[in-house]
Amino acid sequence: MVKRIMYLLVLSLCLVLSASLAFSYSGAKATALKAAAVPTIDGKVSDGEWGDGIYLSKAVCLKGQAKYNGFGNVYQPDMIKDENDISGTIYCLWDEKNLYLAGKITDDDIYLEKGSGWDNDCNEIRFSPDGKAVIGLWITPKLLNKNPGWYHKNDTNAFESTEESTLIKSTVTAAKGYEWEAAIPIADKTIAGVNPAAGRTVGYTVSIGDQDKGGAEYSMPCWSLNPDKWDWGIAFWGEVTFSAVTLSKPSAVSPNAKLTSSWGDIKTR
Numbered sequence: 149m150v151k152r153i154m155y156l157l158v159l160s161l162c163l164v165l166s167a168s169l170a171f172s173y174s175g176a177k178a179t180a181l182k183a184a185a186v187p188t189i190d191g192k193v194s195d196g197e198w199g200d201g202i203y204l205s206k207a208v209c210l211k212g213q214a215k216y217n218g219f220g221n222v223y224q225p226d227m228i229k230d231e232n233d234i235s236g237t238i239y240c241l242w243d244e245k246n247l248y249l250a251g252k253i254t255d256d257d258i259y260l261e262k263g264s265g266w267d268n269d270c271n272e273i274r275f276s277p278d279g280k281a282v283i284g285l286w287i288t289p290k291l292l293n294k295n296p297g298w299y300h301k302n303d304t305n306a307f308e309s310t311e312e313s314t315l316i317k318s319t320v321t322a323a324k325g326y327e328w329e330a331a332i333p334i335a336d337k338t339i340a341g342v343n344p345a346a347g348r349t350v351g352y353t354v355s356i357g358d359q360d361k362g363g364a365e366y367s368m369p370c371w372s373l374n375p376d377k378w379d380w381g382i383a384f385w386g387e388v389t390f391s392a393v394t395l396s397k398p399s400a401v402s403p404n405a406k407l408t409s410s411w412g413d414i415k416t417r
């Protein structure tokens with residue numbers, strides 16, 4: 149444990165010294181562990197399969213009335229009732245072949261009627277390799293209530309599309325929530341620019357889009373280390389480092405990561 153803590157301290161110091169990205173980051177440091185065992189992409193986030201993730205709920209999201217966040221999204225955190233309304237955990241692992249992403253979301257009113265990413269219940273995950281270009285993924289368990297899909301927009305190659313994807317598997321439980329898993333080949337155009345590799349650091353931000361009542365409501369828990377500040381850089385963006393440390397032992401899925409930004413294991417801050 150001591151060795152691990154020392155490793156994290158050194159890692160954190162290196163990150164501070166090497167920080168040169170353009171966004172005014174929130175100060176959040178996350179580590180995405182390497183997948184020793186490839187997650188089974190079956191649309192079920194099994195205990196221990198993904199390690200710990202970043203937990204999002206009303207308690208850790210931005211407060212206040214509807215706000216524009218700079219990406220074209222309006223956040224309405226005041227409309228979130230409780231953890232049953234919307235909450236959940238987003239996961240990230242990597243290896244030489246794939247970037248692995250997953251989400252396990254509690255939502256008491258599933259809405260998947262639309263053919264776009266953000267008009268449905270969805271998870272938003274963005275990376276930025278340089279603090280300028282954004283690689284955005286809006287992943288929904290079902291497009292038009294049929295199959296998993298996503299809207300993705302990548303500034304590094306100007307690729308933008310909405311489509312179903314066989315890379316994503318999902319499970320929807322009406323009135324309770326949904327979960328999804330994806331293995332995205334590193335060379336896939338949707339994530340061009342992320343280039344996960346041991347020691348590489350990129351910007352990231354995650355949030356959950358929640359449509360309820362027939363799509364009439366759009367509240368969005370957005371993870372933030374500065375929930376009282378609405379500046380989109382300070383509030384939303386953190387840095388994630390892809391680590392050579394592997395997720396090698398099963399660990400319980402933690403709903404308590406809260407403000408600790410961690411993907412794959414308990415890490416940092």
Ligand SMILES: [Ca+2]
Nearest residue numbers: 188190192193
């Ligand atoms: Ca699985």
Ligand SMILES: [Ca+2]
Nearest residue numbers: 233256257360
């Ligand atoms: Ca809801």
Ligand SMILES: [Ca+2]
Nearest residue numbers: 257259359360
């Ligand atoms: Ca919903």
